[in-house]
Amino acid sequence: MKTSRISGFYNMTVEERRKLLHEMGFLTAEDLNTISNRSSLDLETADHMIENVVGTYELPLGLGLNFLINDKDYVIPMVIEEASVVASASHIARIVRESGGFRTEATERVMIGQIQVVGCPDFLEAKEAILRQKQTLIEAANNAYPSIVTRGGGAIDLDVRILNEEAGSRFTQMLMVHIYINTCDAMGANIINTMVESLAPVVEDLTNGKVYLRILSNYADRCLARATCIISPQLLRTGDFSGEEVRDGVILAYELAASDPYRAVTHNKGIMNGIDPVVIATGNDWRAVEAGAHAYAARNGTYSSMTVWSKDEEGNLVGELELPMSIGTVGGATRVHPLAKASLEILGVESAKELAQVIVAVGLAQNLGALKALATDGIQKGHMALHSRSVAIAAGATGEMIDIVAEELIKQKQIRVGKAKELVEEYKK
Numbered sequence: 316m317k318t319s320r321i322s323g324f325y326n327m328t329v330e331e332r333r334k335l336l337h338e339m340g341f342l343t344a345e346d347l348n349t350i351s352n353r354s355s356l357d358l359e360t361a362d363h364m365i366e367n368v369v370g371t372y373e374l375p376l377g378l379g380l381n382f383l384i385n386d387k388d389y390v391i392p393m394v395i396e397e398a399s400v401v402a403s404a405s406h407i408a409r410i411v412r413e414s415g416g417f418r419t420e421a422t423e424r425v426m427i428g429q430i431q432v433v434g435c436p437d438f439l440e441a442k443e444a445i446l447r448q449k450q451t452l453i454e455a456a457n458n459a460y461p462s463i464v465t466r467g468g469g470a471i472d473l474d475v476r477i478l479n480e481e482a483g484s485r486f487t488q489m490l491m492v493h494i495y496i497n498t499c500d501a502m503g504a505n506i507i508n509t510m511v512e513s514l515a516p517v518v519e520d521l522t523n524g525k526v527y528l529r530i531l532s533n534y535a536d537r538c539l540a541r542a543t544c545i546i547s548p549q550l551l552r553t554g555d556f557s558g559e560e561v562r563d564g565v566i567l568a569y570e571l572a573a574s575d576p577y578r579a580v581t582h583n584k585g586i587m588n589g590i591d592p593v594v595i596a597t598g599n600d601w602r603a604v605e606a607g608a609h610a611y612a613a614r615n616g617t618y619s620s621m622t623v624w625s626k627d628e629e630g631n632l633v634g635e636l637e638l639p640m641s642i643g644t645v646g647g648a649t650r651v652h653p654l655a656k657a658s659l660e661i662l663g664v665e666s667a668k669e670l671a672q673v674i675v676a677v678g679l680a681q682n683l684g685a686l687k688a689l690a691t692d693g694i695q696k697g698h699m700a701l702h703s704r705s706v707a708i709a710a711g712a713t714g715e716m717i718d719i720v721a722e723e724l725i726k727q728k729q730i731r732v733g734k735a736k737e738l739v740e741e742y743k744k
């Protein structure tokens with residue numbers, strides 16, 4: 316049985332880590348080769364992915380460890396430039412696994428396509444006309460992309476709203492048609508956009524209006540993933556802080572984020588610290604996930620915390636995170652970028668639904684990592700200690716000098732570039 320509980324992984328060299336992962340069965344020989352390549356994204360592939368290519372841009376790929384989700388062990392590929400994020404996720408995952416691990420679930424992968432119609436002579440009649448032809452429109456959408464139906468998905472429902480109907484609205488009155496489409500394991504942008512574009516002429520005929528926009532909505536509120544964890548307070552004890560103090564500090568931090576948008580934005584940034592790196596590692600569209608997540612955090616009218624932290628009757632800390640998760644395990648760059656392919660294999664996920672659940676579990680862990688630090692020692696101790704190596708590099712340290720300068724910065728409690736430059740100069744003498 317593969318376990319993601321690999322103690323002391325961070326003390327090994329990069330080579331030792333790779334070898335161990337291969338021996339443990341997390342990395343196939345092919346993935347090992349891909350990961351070991353100095354530039355795994357070759358220029359020719361890159362030149363076909365986007366426009367005006369002049370090179371490729373590398374970021375670190377780290378592994379979140381200790382994750383137990385629905386009784387399955389996961390090693391989590393995370394691509395990120397910021398120090399301490401991977402350590403923090405692994406730290407919380409270690410605590411949560413001792414409490415039984417994360418529990419996750421996901422809705423069916425239903426995405427939304429939108430069609431904008433303006434200039435209808437009678438908007439109510441236009442809405443009725445579309446609703447009367449609902450089944451025909453759904454069938455027409457499916458005929459435009461039959462392969463997704465063969466895969467078990469496709470258009471399943473439709474509804475219509477009239478926008479700006481109130482007298483005196485400063486905006487033009489318009490009809491918004493929503494098509495609900497199960498995109499299976501794809502994020503589905505191309506499936507959805509093909510379907511809504513194909514429906515435009517028939518929608519114009521039915522409404523006597525003019526269709527403008529035909530595009531998916533990134534507010535994927537029917538494609539949700541949810542993670543929860545229940546943690547015994549004794550596992551939260553840190554330094555001089557009792558587990559109960561840490562638990563209560565985390566709950567107070569949540570209550571602050573739920574009451575104040577200024578704090579909610581930073582709180583949620585900490586959640587996206589966990590989510591984006593997995594979305595990026597797997598070749599998914601992180602702008603789509605970011606946009607949907609922040610919109611969902613404002614679904615009750617005020618921008619608020621994405622997570623909820625509370626205490627149960629036994630005094631355990633209970634965490635919950637539910638977000639739209641428009642990602643795929645096929646399509647986009649997921650099978651084009653060699654490292655995205657390797658990341659999906661390291662994860663061992665079998666479907667987009669499973670990947671979505673893993674991603675929200677990492678987001679929940681990341682939020683607790685930050686809140687636990689903030690409610691106890693403060694963020695500087697753990698974060699800046701790990702960031703010190705980047706500070707040393709920014710100051711010109713190379714090779715063995717990096718760790719020496721970083722350690723000195725921590726010792727002197729002055730983790731700043733100016734100080735690091737002084738140390739680099741001294742070292743060179």
Ligand SMILES: CC(C)(COP(=O)([O-])OP(=O)([O-])OC[C@H]1O[C@@H](n2cnc3c(N)ncnc32)[C@H](O)[C@@H]1OP(=O)([O-])[O-])[C@@H](O)C(=O)NCCC(=O)NCCSC(=O)C[C@@](C)(O)CC(=O)[O-]
Pocket residue numbers: 321322323324325380381397398399400401402403404405406407409581582583584585586588684685686688689694696697698701
């Ligand atoms: C950094 C820790 C985890 C140290 O915390 P610690 O208690 O010193 O850790 P530890 O030495 O007891 O180790 C516990 C586990 O953490 C992991 N771990 C520990 N060290 C490493 C390492 N070097 N490399 C990889 N993994 C590491 C590792 O899994 C280890 O278990 P082990 O393998 O030893 O059995 C802690 O201080 C922490 O979580 N701090 C918070 C860091 C954080 O949130 N960073 C995000 C950047 S700040 C930000 O952008 C967001 C924010 C904060 O503004 C959001 C908000 O305001 O809400």
Ligand SMILES: NC(=O)C1=CN([C@@H]2O[C@H](COP(=O)(O)OP(=O)(O)OC[C@H]3O[C@@H](n4cnc5c(N)ncnc54)[C@H](OP(=O)(O)O)[C@@H]3O)[C@@H](O)[C@H]2O)C=CC1
Pocket residue numbers: 462463466498499500501502503504505506507531533600603643645646647648
């Ligand atoms: N607003 C936004 O977010 C927008 C995003 N995008 C971009 O769109 C891309 C994602 O589009 P997407 O349509 O997902 O990608 P692709 O069109 O690249 O891939 C999806 C296709 O993969 C095939 N496929 C193979 N196996 C499966 C399976 N199990 N389940 C579902 N489909 C399968 C299907 O095609 P077949 O059945 O023919 O084999 C499906 O149409 C991203 O790069 C994103 O950046 C584009 C426009 C707007």
